[in-house]
Amino acid sequence: MAPVDGSNLRFAVGDRVSCNMGSDGWASGKVVALQYREDHWPAKKTAPYQVELDPAFGSALIFAPMDIPKVIRAEMPSTFSLPEDGRDAAEVLAALKTEVAKLQDDPIVLTVSGPELMAVAEDGTELFVPKDAGPWVITMVVQGPTTSAYSSHLRMQLKVNTAWPKSPAEVRVHSWIHSPFVKQNGVMDEAAMAEALGTLDADVSPLCRTVRAAFSLLNNPSQFCEDDTDSADDAAESNKERLDVILKYKVQREHDWLFDPKRAYSTETIHPEYWKAYCLNTPEAWAALVTTEATEVYSVPLFKPELCKAFVEELDKFHGTGLPARRPNSMNNYGIVVNEIGMEPALDQLCHNLLQPLAHYLFPGVGSHFDRHHTFVVRYKVGEDLGLDMHTDDSDVTFNVCLGKDFKGAGLQFCGDQGATDHRKASLQYQHRVGHCVVHRGHRRHGADDITEGERLNLIVWTRNIEYRRSRLWSKFNIQSRSSGYKRESEPPDLVCLSFTHDRDYGVFKEYKGDKKRHRGKGWCPPIHAEYEGFMEEESVD
Numbered sequence: 001m002a003p004v005d006g007s008n009l010r011f012a013v014g015d016r017v018s019c020n021m022g023s024d025g026w027a028s029g030k031v032v033a034l035q036y037r038e039d040h041w042p043a044k045k046t047a048p049y050q051v052e053l054d055p056a057f058g059s060a061l062i063f064a065p066m067d068i069p070k071v072i073r074a075e076m077p078s079t080f081s082l083p084e085d086g087r088d089a090a091e092v093l094a095a096l097k098t099e100v101a102k103l104q105d106d107p108i109v110l111t112v113s114g115p116e117l118m119a120v121a122e123d124g125t126e127l128f129v130p131k132d133a134g135p136w137v138i139t140m141v142v143q144g145p146t147t148s149a150y151s152s153h154l155r156m157q158l159k160v161n162t163a164w165p166k167s168p169a170e171v172r173v174h175s176w177i178h179s180p181f182v183k184q185n186g187v188m189d190e191a192a193m194a195e196a197l198g199t200l201d202a203d204v205s206p207l208c209r210t211v212r213a214a215f216s217l218l219n220n221p222s223q224f225c226e227d228d229t230d231s232a233d234d235a236a237e238s239n240k241e242r243l244d245v246i247l248k249y250k251v252q253r254e255h256d257w258l259f260d261p262k263r264a265y266s267t268e269t270i271h272p273e274y275w276k277a278y279c280l281n282t283p284e285a286w287a288a289l290v291t292t293e294a295t296e297v298y299s300v301p302l303f304k305p306e307l308c309k310a311f312v313e314e315l316d317k318f319h320g321t322g323l324p325a326r327r328p329n330s331m332n333n334y335g336i337v338v339n340e341i342g343m344e345p346a347l348d349q350l351c352h353n354l355l356q357p358l359a360h361y362l363f364p365g366v367g368s369h370f371d372r373h374h375t376f377v378v379r380y381k382v383g384e385d386l387g388l389d390m391h392t393d394d395s396d397v398t399f400n401v402c403l404g405k406d407f408k409g410a411g412l413q414f415c416g417d418q419g420a421t422d423h424r425k426a427s428l429q430y431q432h433r434v435g436h437c438v439v440h441r442g443h444r445r446h447g448a449d450d451i452t453e454g455e456r457l458n459l460i461v462w463t464r465n466i467e468y469r470r471s472r473l474w475s476k477f478n479i480q481s482r483s484s485g486y487k488r489e490s491e492p493p494d495l496v497c498l499s500f501t502h503d504r505d506y507g508v509f510k511e512y513k514g515d516k517k518r519h520r521g522k523g524w525c526p527p528i529h530a531e532y533e534g535f536m537e538e539e540s541v542d
C-alpha cells in the first residue's frame with residue numbers, strides 16, 4: 001500500500017495531468033492534493049490524487065481513483081504543439097503522405113484516404129478547422145480475418161497531430177464492434193494501444209504499426225486482457241451473435257443490392273435534385289435544394305420512390321424471418337437497428353459520403369465531421385407503437401427519411417433546444433413525405449404524433465462528432481450538464497411539447513394514461529434551477 005505521504009505516486013502536487021473522463025475523452029488539469037479523502041468514505045479509503053480541471057473543463061475538482069495510465073497520465077501534448085525535432089508541419093504532412101501510400105500495400109487495409117485536415121476542439125475550446133498545422137485524419141476500411149469474431153469490414157480513422165510520430169495517433173473505430181478496447185465513443189483505449197504497439201517490430205512505418213496494433217487488440221483481445229479474460233470473451237460472444245444474424249439473413253435478402261456500398265445509394269436510387277447538389281457541392285447548390293422548415297430544421301428530397309419501396313420490402317422480409325432484431329431505443333418496440341442486419345457498409349457510404357457534405361453546409365463545425373453513426377428504422381402502426389414521446393436524440397446531427405408506407409397523422413412535432421428558454425415551446429409540426437429527409441440537431445426537443453391510419457417507416461441516422469463532444473459547446477447541451485448551462489424556462493410549456501417520460505409537470509397539464517402512469521414523478525425536466533415562474537411539480541403518486 002502507498003505510504004500516506006504519497007511518495008510512491010507518479011505525480012506530485014502541481015503536476016499537469018490529463019484525466020480519463022470516459023466517453024467524454026481526456027480533460028486537462030493539475031494535481032492539487034495527494035491521498036485525497038472524502039468525509040463519508042470508509043476509514044482507510046483514499047484516492048491517490050485530487051485534480052483541479054482547467055477552466056475549459058469547468059474548473060471542477062475531481063479525484064483520480066487509481067494511479068494508473070488508463071485513469072490519469074502526464075498531460076498529453078496539444079495537437080498544435082510543433083514537432084520537437086525541428087521539422088515543421090509541412091514536413092510532418094509530407095512524411096504522413098508517404099506513410100499513407102505504404103498503408104495501401106498492407107493486405108488488411110482495403111481502402112485508405114487522407115490525410116485531411118479536421119475540425120477539432122482542443123482542451124474544450126470551440127470547434128474550428130485549423131489552417132494547415134493539423135491535426136489530420138486518415139480514413140480506412142480494414143478487413144478482419146474470416147475465422148474470428150471480428151470478420152466484418154471495419155471503418156476506422158486515425159487522428160494524427162503535428163508531433164507525429166512522437167505523439168501517437170488517436171484510433172477511432174466507427175463500425176459497431178464489441179471490444180474491451182473500444183470506448184463507448186469509438187476511441188481505442190490509449191493505454192492498450194501503447195501496450196500493443198510495444199509488442200510489434202519497429203521496422204515497419206509508424207502508421208502501419210498503429211494499424212497493426214489496433215488490429216491485434218481487436219482480433220486477439222484475450223492476449224491483452226490477462227487479468228480480465230471474461231470481458232474479452234463476452235465481447236467476442238456479442239460480436240459473434242451479431243455476425244450470426246447478419247450471415248443468416250444474408251442468404252434470405254430480398255434486395256441484395258441494398259447491402260452493397262457501391263449500389264445502394266447511387267445515381268440510380270438517390271433523388272436527382274439531391275444528386276445534383278451533391279455533385280456540385282457548392283453552398284449555392286445546397287441552398288437551392290434545402291427547405292428551411294423552421295430555425296435549424298431543414299428538409300431535402302433524398303431517396304427515389306424505388307429505393308423507399310425496396311427498403312420497406314427488405315424490412316418486411318427481415319421481420320418475416322423471425323431473426324432477433326435489436327431495437328433502436330427503449331421507446332420503440334417495432335423498429336430495428338439496420339446496422340445489425342448487414343447494412344452497415346452501405347449505410348457508411350450514405351452517411352459519410354452523401355450526407356456529410358449536406359451536414360457541413362447546414363451545421364458547419366459539428367456537421368463537418370462524422371465519427372460513428374447509429375442508424376435504425378422506426379415503425380408505427382395502429383395496434384402497435386402509435387407515436388413517440390417528446391425527447392432529444394443522442395446524436396449531434398439527425399437525418400430522418402420517410403420510407404413509407406401510406407399513413408395519416410404522424411406529424412413530427414418540434415419544440416426548442418434542450419436547456420434553452422423555449423425548450424418546451426412549439427416551433428414546427430413537420431409532415432413527413434415519402435423519400436424526403438428532415439435534418440435537425442440532436443438536442444432539439446421533438447416527438448412523433450400518433451398515427452391514425454396505415455403504417456409509417458422512417459430511416460433515422462444519428463451522427464456523432466467526437467471533437468464536438470469534447471468542446472465547450474457540447475457541455476452546454478450535454479444531458480449531464482443539465483444543471484450548468486441550462487436556462488430558466490420563459491413560460492409554462494406548450495401542451496404538445498410535454499413529455500411523459502422526462503417532465504416533472506406532465507401530470508399538472510395532462511393525464512397519464514395506461515402504461516404511461518409508471519413515469520409519474522420520475523421526470524427531471526425542468527431542472528430545479530430552470531423552473532419557469534409559477535412552476536408546479538406533479539404529485540408523484542395518484
Ligand SMILES: O=C(O)CCC(=O)C(=O)O
Pocket residue numbers: 378388393400412446447448458460
Ligand atoms: O418518428 C419519427 O419520425 C421520429 C423518430 C425519432 O425522433 C427518433 O427515433 O429519435
Ligand SMILES: [Fe+2]
Pocket residue numbers: 391392393446
Ligand atoms: Fe428523435
